[in-house]
Amino acid sequence: MFEKTGIPSKEMVMGKFPSIERINKGPVAVIECYKEIPCNPCETACKFDAINIGEDINTIPAVTSDNCTGCAICLTKCPGLAIMIVDGSKSETTVLIKIPYEFLPLPKVGDTVMGLDREGRHITDVKIVGVLNPKSFDRTPIVTVEAGRKYLYDLRNIKVEAK
Amino acid sequence: MRQAELLIIGGGPAGLCAAISAAKSGAKVLIIERNKYLGGQLVKQTHMFFGSEKQYASTRGIDITEILLNELDKYKENVEILADTTVVGMYEDGIITALYKEDDFFKISAKAVVVATGAFEKSLAFPNNDLPGIYGAGAVQTLMNVHGVKPGNKVLMVGAGNIGLIVSYQLMQAGVEVVAILDAASKIGGYLVHASKIRRMGVPILTSYTVKEAIGKDFIEKAVICQVDDKFQPIEGTEKEFDVDVMCISVGLTPLNELLAMRGCQMKYVPQLSGFVPLRNENYETTIENIFAAGDTTGVEEASAAMVEGYLAGLCAAAKIGYKTDDFDERKNDFVKQLDALRSGPVGKHILSGIEQIVV
Numbered sequence: 001m002f003e004k005t006g007i008p009s010k011e012m013v014m015g016k017f018p019s020i021e022r023i024n025k026g027p028v029a030v031i032e033c034y035k036e037i038p039c040n041p042c043e044t045a046c047k048f049d050a051i052n053i054g055e056d057i058n059t060i061p062a063v064t065s066d067n068c069t070g071c072a073i074c075l076t077k078c079p080g081l082a083i084m085i086v087d088g089s090k091s092e093t094t095v096l097i098k099i100p101y102e103f104l105p106l107p108k109v110g111d112t113v114m115g116l117d118r119e120g121r122h123i124t125d126v127k128i129v130g131v132l133n134p135k136s137f138d139r140t141p142i143v144t145v146e147a148g149r150k151y152l153y154d155l156r157n158i159k160v161e162a163k
Numbered sequence: 164m165r166q167a168e169l170l171i172i173g174g175g176p177a178g179l180c181a182a183i184s185a186a187k188s189g190a191k192v193l194i195i196e197r198n199k200y201l202g203g204q205l206v207k208q209t210h211m212f213f214g215s216e217k218q219y220a221s222t223r224g225i226d227i228t229e230i231l232l233n234e235l236d237k238y239k240e241n242v243e244i245l246a247d248t249t250v251v252g253m254y255e256d257g258i259i260t261a262l263y264k265e266d267d268f269f270k271i272s273a274k275a276v277v278v279a280t281g282a283f284e285k286s287l288a289f290p291n292n293d294l295p296g297i298y299g300a301g302a303v304q305t306l307m308n309v310h311g312v313k314p315g316n317k318v319l320m321v322g323a324g325n326i327g328l329i330v331s332y333q334l335m336q337a338g339v340e341v342v343a344i345l346d347a348a349s350k351i352g353g354y355l356v357h358a359s360k361i362r363r364m365g366v367p368i369l370t371s372y373t374v375k376e377a378i379g380k381d382f383i384e385k386a387v388i389c390q391v392d393d394k395f396q397p398i399e400g401t402e403k404e405f406d407v408d409v410m411c412i413s414v415g416l417t418p419l420n421e422l423l424a425m426r427g428c429q430m431k432y433v434p435q436l437s438g439f440v441p442l443r444n445e446n447y448e449t450t451i452e453n454i455f456a457a458g459d460t461t462g463v464e465e466a467s468a469a470m471v472e473g474y475l476a477g478l479c480a481a482a483k484i485g486y487k488t489d490d491f492d493e494r495k496n497d498f499v500k501q502l503d504a505l506r507s508g509p510v511g512k513h514i515l516s517g518i519e520q521i522v523v
């Protein structure tokens with residue numbers, strides 16, 4: 001189905017997430033790269049040897065979660081915008097999720113915006129807790145949202161209503 | 164008549180890289196580009212590119228042009244650029260004709276030529292496909308990203324290859340609504356990371372669908388689509404209608420290489436390379452001596468591959484006319500290795516099965 005709709009199945013998504021214990025320890029990258037394409041900037045960008053592709057640049061990146069610091073540099077470098085950072089260490093009831101967001105208007109810290117799943121459905125409202133857009137990100141801003149824990153595996157996007 | 168050592172036709176990524184490579188070897192290069200600006204397709208690609216570091220992966224296409232032009236500038240004593248000039252003929256006696264702007268016609272003779280003219284968009288036949296508001300994806304992207312003009316407000320995208328997916332995303336970035344993306348194929352043709360990125364914005368991707376007709380008086384007002392069976396025949400009763408003011412056609416590219424055919428280069432129809440392409444050797448030299456080709460004109464692929472092909476063709480063309488540098492083998496092997504790496508995945512396998520048919 002994925003190849004017909006662009007929507008990965010729950011199993012595919014779960015296969016990319018590290019254990020909940022790891023997520024509860026602190027921020028970690030989730031790379032939703034499901035198909036081999038000739039591409040390796042995530043590996044090149046990672047300073048912690050947490051992303052491995054190897055000699056053949058078509059190989060799907062493998063994340064070594066224990067090496068990952070959640071620094072999010074890979075997130076801004078991925079041409080497919082396929083990476084997010086999840087962090088379950090801050091609260092028992094919520095998680096922090098960092099996503100790339102290349103649209104205007106950018107949300108502001110403190111805003112409440114719509115949280116969308118992988119089909120673009122509005123599943124919950126989320127709070128914006130961080131917006132980073134330095135020059136080094138090269139016009140791929142990173143937005144950090146705080147969402148209810150139960151949306152950890154489903155939340156993938158946001159929608160900001162233009163005022 | 165103008166004399167040139169190495170003439171490069173087309174200033175896209177392939178042509179620019181051919182120029183860099185040849186000028187670096189010491190050849191005097193003349194680049195002719197029909198647009199007012201260099202860069203080819205890159206000037207409208209606001210997204211980050213795939214590939215690896217050597218092909219400027221994760222750099223935006225619009226910024227790659229500048230990187231290449233800066234590189235070219237290092238050899239500026241060897242480089243001449245004629246923009247706003249179209250090559251209109253390549254004759255058997257070696258004479259090449261060109262047109263500067265509208266009426267300044269002149270002849271060129273060159274020791275060697277690299278043809279890097281790129282590709283052009285295919286179109287789609289359906290009733291009323293000539294209504295205003297029905298565009299090719301290239302036009303939509305040029306309007307938006309080069310000229311800052313919105314093509315309309317509600318778009319139906321036809322074609323789920325990389326271009327259809329990327330242009331859909333860029334339309335949404337420009338604040339335009341994309342109602343759906345459809346494709347007659349049963350699977351999405353483009354990279355799935357691009358598809359997922361658009362799907363999670365809420366845009367449905369409808370595979371096994373085609374356009375039945377466009378409806379409108381002075382411009383498109385409605386698009387009617389329907390499902391197709393596995394032989395691409397329309398299935399009655401499956402019609403869907405969308406109220407749209409733009410339909411964007413993105414059903415693929417085909418190599419642009421009439422100049423090579425006119426010159427007498429042997430051509431072959433290769434579906435994996437998206438159309439007629441020149442037969443060539445491993446140095447990207449065609450069946451006519453000293454006529455080289457590189458980039459999409461030799462088979463529709465990607466800018467990453469087009470750049471490396473350009474470097475390789477420029478290197479070999481320069482060597483052929485007396486500028487073989489000491490590090491020739493080293494440089495050539497590096498380019499060959501890069502191309503192999505880019506083509507080692509599933510998409511690359513398909514391309515390679517086409518290339519096998521044209522390398523002589």
Ligand SMILES: Cc1cc2nc3c(=O)[nH]c(=O)nc-3n(C[C@H](O)[C@H](O)[C@H](O)COP(=O)(O)OP(=O)(O)OC[C@H]3O[C@@H](n4cnc5c(N)ncnc54)[C@H](O)[C@@H]3O)c2cc1C
Nearest residue numbers: 173175176177197203204250280281458459465466467469
């Ligand atoms: C929407 C879109 C998204 C893309 N995304 C990516 C991507 O993410 N990654 C990637 O690697 N690739 C991507 N590509 C593909 C990439 O742009 C092309 O593969 C690449 O530009 C091909 O380079 P080229 O130099 O062969 O041709 P072109 O870039 O087409 O350049 C050919 C040049 O030749 C000139 N020309 C043609 N005929 C003549 C003539 N008779 N006289 C003088 N000049 C002439 C043209 O004006 C043009 O400037 C994308 C393409 C599109 C359309």
